Amino acid sequence: MKVAIIGCGGMGNVHALSYVNMPDVELVGVCDTDFKLAQELSTKTGARAFTSFEAMLEETDFDVVSVTLPSFLHKEYTLKAAEVGKHVICEKPLALNLEDAEAMIQCCEQNGVRLFVGHVVRFFPEYVQMKQAIDEGKLGRVGVAHAKRIGSHPGNLRPWFYDMDKSGGVIADLMIHDIDFFRWAVGEVKSVYGLNQRVNDIDYALVTLLFENGAVANLEAFWGYHGPFQTAVEIAGSKGIIRGDSQKSSSLQICKAPSNSDDRRFAEVPQSPGFSSPYDLEIAHFIQCIRDGSESIVTPNDAYKALEITMAALESVRTGKSVGLQLSSKLGEETV
Incomplete structure (x- = not known):
C-alpha cells in the first residue's frame, strides 16, 4: 500500500x-x-x-x-x-x-x-488495561475519576498553538485525549463544566464531565509546565481503584477492595506493560x-463525539455555566 x-x-x-x-x-x-x-x-x-x-x-x-x-x-x-x-x-x-x-x-x-x-491514547497499553478493568467489572460501578495531562507550551516551537482559532487551545488539543478516553471507557457524557485560564505561556484548564451513568470525571490539562510532560489517571469504583502515572516506573496500579477472604488491606498489583510505540x-x-x-x-463518530464534548467545555468556559449534551447515535442526532 x-x-x-x-x-x-x-x-x-x-x-x-x-x-x-x-x-x-x-x-x-x-x-x-x-x-x-x-x-x-x-x-x-x-x-x-x-x-x-x-x-x-x-x-x-x-x-x-x-x-x-x-x-x-x-x-x-x-x-x-x-x-x-x-x-x-x-x-x-x-x-x-x-x-x-x-x-x-x-x-x-x-x-x-x-x-x-x-x-492515540486508545492504543497505549496502560489505558487499554484500564478500560478492560472497567469492562470486566473489576472496579464495580465507576464513581469518580481524575486525570491530568501537562507539559510545556507547544507555542514556543510552533506559534500557531497560541492562536485559539488555529489550535483550539489546551482543551481541544491536549485534554481531548482524556475526553475521548473517558467517553470510550466510562460512557456517554451528560453535561460538562469547564474553567480555563490563558495568560502568555500559560494555558490551564479544568473540566468536569458528568456521565449518563452517574459517574463524574475531573480532567486537568496544562500547557506551560516547566517539568517533563506527564500524565496521570485515577478511576474509583464501588469495588476498587485503578491508577496510572507516567512518572512512575510501574505505570499502572490496581488497588482492589478486600473480599471476606482477604486480610482486610488493599493490595496494589503493579502491571508494567512492555513498550511498543502506540503510534x-x-x-x-x-x-x-x-x-x-x-x-x-x-x-469517525467517536472523533466527532470527542469534539462535541470539547466544544461543550469551551462553551462552558465562555458562559460560566454547565452545558448539557444529548445522548446521540451519530453526528449529534438524537436517538429515539
Missing part, C-alpha cells in the same frame, strides 16, 4: 517513521509548504519531497494520506484528499468545530474512502482496517 504525508512537523515525522518500518507499506511522498521540513523528512525516509498537495498528487500515486497539519487545516486537506479518492488518516482533533467535522465525515462517506482520526500500533491498525474493511477502534 502506498502512502503520503501532508505536514512534515512533529506528527508528520511520527507518522513517517511508523510507515517506513511497516511491511508492505511504501511512503512515496511528503509535503509541506516549508520545503526545508519536507526535504529533511525526505532525507530520513527516502520519500519524495513536495511543497504542495496538488504537486504530490500529480507526480505520485498513493492510496492513503496522513493529514498531520495544524488543526485549522484538517478540514481543507481532508476534503481535498477524499474528493480524489484517497483514504485519510487525520490527526486529532478532527476539526475545530462540529460543522467542519460533519462535512469531513460526510465527504469521506460520499467519496467511498475511509477516515481515521489519531486518538505504530495505531497506524498499523488503520492500515489493516483499510485492507480488510474492518471497523476501526476509533470511528
Whole structure:
C-alpha cells in the first residue's frame, strides 16, 4: 500500500517513521509548504519531497494520506484528499468545530474512502488495561475519576498553538485525549463544566464531565509546565481503584477492595506493560482496517463525539455555566 504525508512537523515525522518500518507499506511522498521540513523528512525516509498537495498528487500515486497539519487545516486537506479518492488518516482533533467535522465525515462517506482520526491514547497499553478493568467489572460501578495531562507550551516551537482559532487551545488539543478516553471507557457524557485560564505561556484548564451513568470525571490539562510532560489517571469504583502515572516506573496500579477472604488491606498489583510505540500500533491498525474493511477502534463518530464534548467545555468556559449534551447515535442526532 502506498502512502503520503501532508505536514512534515512533529506528527508528520511520527507518522513517517511508523510507515517506513511497516511491511508492505511504501511512503512515496511528503509535503509541506516549508520545503526545508519536507526535504529533511525526505532525507530520513527516502520519500519524495513536495511543497504542495496538488504537486504530490500529480507526480505520485498513493492510496492513503496522513493529514498531520495544524488543526485549522484538517478540514481543507481532508476534503481535498477524499474528493480524489484517497483514504485519510487525520490527526486529532478532527476539526475545530462540529460543522467542519460533519462535512469531513460526510465527504469521506460520499467519496467511498475511509477516515481515521489519531486518538492515540486508545492504543497505549496502560489505558487499554484500564478500560478492560472497567469492562470486566473489576472496579464495580465507576464513581469518580481524575486525570491530568501537562507539559510545556507547544507555542514556543510552533506559534500557531497560541492562536485559539488555529489550535483550539489546551482543551481541544491536549485534554481531548482524556475526553475521548473517558467517553470510550466510562460512557456517554451528560453535561460538562469547564474553567480555563490563558495568560502568555500559560494555558490551564479544568473540566468536569458528568456521565449518563452517574459517574463524574475531573480532567486537568496544562500547557506551560516547566517539568517533563506527564500524565496521570485515577478511576474509583464501588469495588476498587485503578491508577496510572507516567512518572512512575510501574505505570499502572490496581488497588482492589478486600473480599471476606482477604486480610482486610488493599493490595496494589503493579502491571508494567512492555513498550511498543502506540503510534505504530495505531497506524498499523488503520492500515489493516483499510485492507480488510474492518471497523476501526476509533470511528469517525467517536472523533466527532470527542469534539462535541470539547466544544461543550469551551462553551462552558465562555458562559460560566454547565452545558448539557444529548445522548446521540451519530453526528449529534438524537436517538429515539
